Amino acid sequence: MALGTGAAAQQPLPRAPTLADYDVAKLTLGGDFALTNQDGKRTRLKDFRGRVVVMFFGYTYCPDICPVTLAKIARVKNGLGPQGKKVQPLYVSVDPERDTPARLKAYIENFEAGAVGLTGTPAEVAKAARLFRVRYEREEKQPGTEYLVSHTAYVYVVDRQGKLRYVFPPDVDDGLLAEAARRLLND
Numbered sequence: 001m002a003l004g005t006g007a008a009a010q011q012p013l014p015r016a017p018t019l020a021d022y023d024v025a026k027l028t029l030g031g032d033f034a035l036t037n038q039d040g041k042r043t044r045l046k047d048f049r050g051r052v053v054v055m056f057f058g059y060t061y062c063p064d065i066c067p068v069t070l071a072k073i074a075r076v077k078n079g080l081g082p083q084g085k086k087v088q089p090l091y092v093s094v095d096p097e098r099d100t101p102a103r104l105k106a107y108i109e110n111f112e113a114g115a116v117g118l119t120g121t122p123a124e125v126a127k128a129a130r131l132f133r134v135r136y137e138r139e140e141k142q143p144g145t146e147y148l149v150s151h152t153a154y155v156y157v158v159d160r161q162g163k164l165r166y167v168f169p170p171d172v173d174d175g176l177l178a179e180a181a182r183r184l185l186n187d
Contacts, residue, residue: 017173019180022166030156030164033128035092035118038105043118046162051088052184053158054177056170057134059095060107061146065153067111069170073155074113076177086160087181089115094136094151096125132156132164159184 037043045053054073058066070091077084091108093099096119099107104117119125129136136151157166157180166180 017176019166019176019183022168022172022176022180024167025163025165027164029131029133029167030158031131032162033124033131035120035124035128036101038101038108038117040101043116045090045158048088048090048158049162050160051086052160052181053088053090053156054181055090055092055132055156055158056153057092057094057129057132057136057151058153059093059149059151060099060103061095062149065170069153069155070108070111070113070115072170072172072174072177073115074111076174076181077113079174079178080181083182083185086185089113091115091117092125092128093117093119094125094129094134095138095149096120096122157181157184159187 032044032046034042034044054077056069056073058069073089077087077089080087091104093104099119101119104119108115108117134152136149139148139150141147153170155168155170155172155177156164159165165184168177
């Protein structure tokens with residue numbers, strides 16, 4: 001029996017994603033915003049100019065995707081060696097009712113990424129989310145449980161000039177996220 005003679009053999013193998021697949025530099029997306037950091041200080045995205053920003057919108061009560069994604073960001077940053085010092089993770093809360101600066105501080109310290117946690121009034125958070133087309137919605141609480149927040153779960157990578165360059169799904173390969181950071185650090 002000959003292998004490779006059927007229709008399946010004629011199908012090209014799927015290619016691995018590349019940075020070009022996640023490049024959003026030509027889109028009108030992103031922008032500066034002001035929120036309050038985990039130390040109670042007003043913080044703007046532009047405060048991080050000169051650094052590559054890796055940003056994620058989530059909330060501290062998230063049971064799964066948020067801690068997994070923050071751990072990934074920490075691994076990538078720490079895996080960059082000395083270049084990692086020029087990468088700034090930002091964690092923007094979409095649950096300002098519960099995510100106080102103190103709660104954010106305690107939460108982000110678990111990830112060893114040197115992340116800055118950001119929160120604000122519901123209107124301030126909504127403005128920042130709109131800039132990045134992040135959607136979020138509080139789900140109805142089940143009796144005896146905390147409520148959950150459904151939210152967009154992308155990883156946003158902003159270059160050293162403050163322009164959004166890449167948007168990745170949360171399951172992005174660590175190597176591809178590191179490649180994006182290195183490329184922007186070397187630009």
